[in-house]
Amino acid sequence: MTQPFEFPHSLQRRTLLQAAAATGLASTLGVALAHTGGATALMPKGRQRRVVVLGGGWGGLSTARYLRETAPDLEVVLIERNPVFWSCPLSNKWLVDVVDTQFLVHSYTIPARKWGYTFVQSEVSDIDRSAKRVHTAQGYVDYDWLVVSAGIRVTYEPWFAGDQRAIRHTVTNYASAYVPSAEHLALKHKIQSFKGGTIVMTLPPPPHRCPPSPYERACLMAAHFQRNKIKAKILILDPKPRIAPIGAGYKLAFEDLYDDIITHVPNAGVKELDPFNKVVKTAAGDFKFDDAIFMGHHQAPDLVWKLGAVGKNAEGKPTNWAAVHNEFYNLADDPNIFVIGDSVGAVSPQFGHYPKSGHVAHAMGRSVANYIAQQAKDQPMKAMMIDNLCYMLVNLNPLEAISVQFDYKKGPEGHLIQTQIDDNDRRRALWDEDLRWYSLKMQDMVGV
Numbered sequence: 001m002t003q004p005f006e007f008p009h010s011l012q013r014r015t016l017l018q019a020a021a022a023t024g025l026a027s028t029l030g031v032a033l034a035h036t037g038g039a040t041a042l043m044p045k046g047r048q049r050r051v052v053v054l055g056g057g058w059g060g061l062s063t064a065r066y067l068r069e070t071a072p073d074l075e076v077v078l079i080e081r082n083p084v085f086w087s088c089p090l091s092n093k094w095l096v097d098v099v100d101t102q103f104l105v106h107s108y109t110i111p112a113r114k115w116g117y118t119f120v121q122s123e124v125s126d127i128d129r130s131a132k133r134v135h136t137a138q139g140y141v142d143y144d145w146l147v148v149s150a151g152i153r154v155t156y157e158p159w160f161a162g163d164q165r166a167i168r169h170t171v172t173n174y175a176s177a178y179v180p181s182a183e184h185l186a187l188k189h190k191i192q193s194f195k196g197g198t199i200v201m202t203l204p205p206p207p208h209r210c211p212p213s214p215y216e217r218a219c220l221m222a223a224h225f226q227r228n229k230i231k232a233k234i235l236i237l238d239p240k241p242r243i244a245p246i247g248a249g250y251k252l253a254f255e256d257l258y259d260d261i262i263t264h265v266p267n268a269g270v271k272e273l274d275p276f277n278k279v280v281k282t283a284a285g286d287f288k289f290d291d292a293i294f295m296g297h298h299q300a301p302d303l304v305w306k307l308g309a310v311g312k313n314a315e316g317k318p319t320n321w322a323a324v325h326n327e328f329y330n331l332a333d334d335p336n337i338f339v340i341g342d343s344v345g346a347v348s349p350q351f352g353h354y355p356k357s358g359h360v361a362h363a364m365g366r367s368v369a370n371y372i373a374q375q376a377k378d379q380p381m382k383a384m385m386i387d388n389l390c391y392m393l394v395n396l397n398p399l400e401a402i403s404v405q406f407d408y409k410k411g412p413e414g415h416l417i418q419t420q421i422d423d424n425d426r427r428r429a430l431w432d433e434d435l436r437w438y439s440l441k442m443q444d445m446v447g448v
């Protein structure tokens with residue numbers, strides 16, 4: 001359902017585009033096709049200046065929606081590979097049927113119609129910064145401003161180098177469902193058809209997407225196995241020395257509720273993985289498993305690499321994340337290009353990366369909509385502070401959650417400073433707050 005759109009192999013791309021133009025399919029899709037010197041302009045530019053937003057996740061949807069308010073004179077085009085929006089927030093709860101699919105999956109055309117931007121479903125294949133042009137599977141789109149909110153990519157290269165057989169076997173059997181994709185369906189099937197035994201769950205080395213969510217997933221899987229009387233052990237192999245964030249709240253949940261099911265193993269970074277013989281070797285020992293959820297390393301997605309926006313460390317090696325201004329999220333050598341959301345690299349010597357969360361991506365999108373509106377009016381950009389808030393469900397009977405909040409301000413030396421407040425006291429009220437938080441964000445981004 002959420003697989004990237006691909007042209008049928010039997011059809012050449014050009015043939016399909018010509019057929020689409022001839023049959024009027026192009027206008028049904030709400031896009032215009034034009035040919036210029038061999039390349040196909042998907043949407044020729046008119047007199048209006050245009051913002052192109054790449055990625056229709058939390059950051060991209062928020063940017064597109066707020067741009068229509070902050071800069072109504074600009075044309076806004078959102079390009080996303082998936083046919084429908086799929087939310088990772090709340091997906092752990094969906095894995096064990098606390099919420100159903102309609103909570104997670106939403107139409108892209110409803111918000112596009114509601115706020116008046118153009119949605120294009122297509123894979124973005126390249127970005128030509130000198131021509132200010134984005135290439136998609138259906139043709140190119142020119143921009144005046146570009147916002148990239150393409151999330152993360154999950155890589156298994158550090159474990160397997162180029163061994164595609166091992167990588168494919170791992171993706172097919174042990175995928176983590178950490179990007180909006182069909183992996184969520186496979187994981188739900190795995191959990192709900194599990195007959196018993198040991199499941200290992202590896203956490204990626206930090207920084208990674210939504211740090212508290214793997215522990216939440218372990219709690220909810222354990223609760224599901226308890227409810228269905230399935231004899232299971234869950235081993236969390238954590239490269240970090242301790243559970244974080246909301247460490248105390250999770251520790252209590254593991255001890256009080258799932259003592260016989262969940263074991264958290266600290267300092268257990270993966271050294272070697274044999275997915276065929278089901279053995280994982282870590283810095284904290286070797287573990288055999290019956291089934292597994294292997295979270296590969298998280299990095300900025302392909303589009304950020306293609307943009308040439310990945311930062312370099314002191315040794316000149318890639319940081320694997322986008323190097324952007326710490327408050328405006330634009331590139332030093334091109335202030336009209338913004339990278340937001342999970343792709344963003346370290347922004348502060350005090351805390352490094354912002355938490356890679358939907359809440360933060362949404363807030364960055366809103367901020368960038370303001371910054372672009374200010375640039376369009378030749379006004380100086382006025383920095384907006386963001387925050388973060390995450391609720392994690394740890395108990396099913398009764399429904400109880402814990403939460404973490406992060407606030408940011410400028411320190412005396414001009415650096416961003418982070419304050420973290422863990423709420424470790426699991427209770428029903430936090431689950432109710434989570435649902436409220438989520439429904440407000442959905443209204444804001446997908447219009448329902």
Ligand SMILES: Cc1cc2nc3c(=O)[nH]c(=O)nc-3n(C[C@H](O)[C@H](O)[C@H](O)COP(=O)(O)OP(=O)(O)OC[C@H]3O[C@@H](n4cnc5c(N)ncnc54)[C@H](O)[C@@H]3O)c2cc1C
Binds near residue numbers: 123342361
């Ligand atoms: C299990 C789980 C639970 C979570 N729980 C929470 C939570 O409770 N609260 C919270 O705030 N956050 C949570 N998160 C984190 C949240 O999902 C991410 O931080 C958020 O989605 C980041 O937004 P983004 O816009 O950077 O990326 P995404 O939302 O991933 O959006 C990126 C989009 O770009 C598209 N894309 C990428 N490349 C291309 C291309 N080449 N062409 C076209 N389209 C492309 C992708 O298809 C995707 O739709 C959770 C994550 C997970 C995995």
